[in-house]
Amino acid sequence: xxxxxxxxxxxxxxxxxxxxxxxxxxxxxxxxxxxxxxxxxxxxxxxxxxxxxxxxxxxxxxxxxxxxxxxxxxxxxxxxxxxxxxxxxxxxxxxxxxxxxxxxxxxxxxxxxxxxxxxxxxxxxxxxxxxxxxxxxxxxxxxxxxxxxxxxxxxxxxxxxxxxxxxxxxxxxxxxxxxxxxxxxxxxxxxxxxxxxxxxxxxxxxxxxxxxxxxxxxxxxxxxxxxxxxxxxxxxxxxxxxxxxx
Numbered sequence: 001x002x003x004x005x006x007x008x009x010x011x012x013x014x015x016x017x018x019x020x021x022x023x024x025x026x027x028x029x030x031x032x033x034x035x036x037x038x039x040x041x042x043x044x045x046x047x048x049x050x051x052x053x054x055x056x057x058x059x060x061x062x063x064x065x066x067x068x069x070x071x072x073x074x075x076x077x078x079x080x081x082x083x084x085x086x087x088x089x090x091x092x093x094x095x096x097x098x099x100x101x102x103x104x105x106x107x108x109x110x111x112x113x114x115x116x117x118x119x120x121x122x123x124x125x126x127x128x129x130x131x132x133x134x135x136x137x138x139x140x141x142x143x144x145x146x147x148x149x150x151x152x153x154x155x156x157x158x159x160x161x162x163x164x165x166x167x168x169x170x171x172x173x174x175x176x177x178x179x180x181x182x183x184x185x186x187x188x189x190x191x192x193x194x195x196x197x198x199x200x201x202x203x204x205x206x207x208x209x210x211x212x213x214x215x216x217x218x219x220x221x222x223x224x225x226x227x228x229x230x231x232x233x234x235x236x237x238x239x240x241x242x243x244x245x246x
Contacts, residue, residue, distance in 0.1 A: 023080075023093065025189035026214065027101060037103060038191070039093070040211045044069040046080040046093060048103070049212070049223075062105070064091045065235075124192055126168065126185070126213070130155040130220050132240025134172065141231035143204040144177070153177075155220065155240045168194060172238075177201060181208055181224075188212075192222075204228060218242045 023046060028036040038049045046067040067082035070092075077095035084091055090106045133153040136144075153174035161167040170181040183196020192213040199205045206227045213222035221239030228234060 022189075023095070023101065024191065024211070026191060037101075038212050038214070039101075040188075040191075042211075044078070047212075048091065048093060050103075062086075062088075062091070067091065067093060124187070124215050125159075126157045126192065126215060126220060127159060128157060129243045130157070130240030131243050132220075132238070133174065134224075134236045134238035136234050136236045138234070139231070141204075141228065141234060143202040143228070143230060144200070144234065153240075154243075155238070157220075170194070179204075183208070190214075198226060 023039045023041045026036055026038055036051050038051065040047045046069075048062075048064045048067065050062040063085045064082055065085055067080035069078045070081045071079050073079055073094050075095070075097055079092065079094040081090065081092040083089075084105070092104045094102050096102060131154055153172055156171045156173075157168065158171075159165060159168055166185045168183060168185045170183075172179045172181075177200060179198055179200035181194070181196060181198045183194045186193045188211060191211070192215065193209075193211045194213060195207075195209045197206070198208045204226075206229070208224055208226045210222050210224040213220070219239060219241055221237075224236045224238060226234040226236065
């Protein structure tokens with residue numbers, strides 16, 4: 001990476017040292033409603049999605065799936081850098097002394113200023129029925145419905161175990177595919193994480209993980225990685241709008 005053009009810096013208070021240890025959360029700009037960054041940190045790797053607004057399938061403006069830690073800043077916080085998924089530029093992310101982040105992108109002259117926004121970290125109730133769909137890129141998977149976006153689908157989220165509120169089931173149904181995702185739910189700042197096992201029509205089954213589920217006022221969205229034997233890892237973007245009465 002050579003020169004990196006300044007994309008934005010944010011200044012925010014009220015972040016403790018423990019919170020600053022992980023960048024996993026939603027970062028927003030109070031001066032540009034709807035503009036936000038979703039960061040998911042796993043050790044020395046960081047993924048980032050830059051959004052303009054919540055969309056039904058969670059599509060972002062820019063996505064970088066695997067930024068790597070390249071060093072530490074003067075305060076001892078890790079600095080991450082890597083390429084955007086579409087190859088249009090490079091992105092770097094680092095913390096500020098006041099608990100914010102600086103995001104810089106080379107090749108995308110779109111100045112943005114993101115402000116740290118952390119919601120209640122309690123486990124959220126995602127239960128209900130959501131009219132929406134999913135999409136996935138890459139090579140088509142014969143056992144899956146393909147890379148085309150599924151719009152006319154329905155997500156149902158429910159908690160089958162009265163004694164364990166962290167056990168959750170997500171059921172997706174459309175004319176092309178029916179899948180059940182059974183897992184454990186946990187809070188990640190203002191995001192939600194679910195890991196577990198899934199089964200789909202066509203014999204597709206395995207484990208899945210979703211670390212950036214976002215619950216809006218009437219929307220649900222996030223990404224999900226499915227591990228398969230025949231097609232490798234499938235990365236989905238999913239979301240929906242709450243149906244009235246649910």
